[in-house]
Amino acid sequence: MSEPTLHKPLPTLTDQTRPFWTAAKEGRLVLQKCQRCATFNFHPKPWCIECGARELQWTDARPTGTVYSHTVSRTVAMNYPGWEADLPVVLCLIDLDDGARLYAQLTDCRPEDVRVGMRVGVHFEAISEDAGIPKFHPL
Ligand SMILES: [Zn+2]
Known part of the structure; x- marks a missing residue:
């Protein structure tokens, strides 16, 4: 009898997304910034x-922001x-x-x-050899 695989989905790293995930692994939040109008882009x-x-x-x-909206997940998909x-x-x-x-977990x-308007700061969790994921916590 085999044990169920306890895994979480991992992001697919592409040339377009790799800098985001690898920086998160290093503990940095990086986003694409437009060199013409200075807008930060995500995704x-x-x-x-x-x-x-x-x-x-x-x-x-x-590394700081404000909660725009929130929800609470109390169940998981059967695959995860x-x-x-x-x-x-x-x-x-x-x-x-x-x-x-950004869409992210609040820890x-x-x-x-949790409240709309709550001030939050980022921290990171390594999720693979190549990637980390940003999460937030109340300030
Ligand atoms: Zn622009």
């Missing part, structure tokens, strides 16, 4: 979401039992102080304590 794209310019440069973003030990999981849309919006916060 990674070949063009600026604001002005369409293709001159984007990976840039360190400020590796999440069960983390439940309940608080998931947020975070408006970074540099302007981009160190009980589900009943």
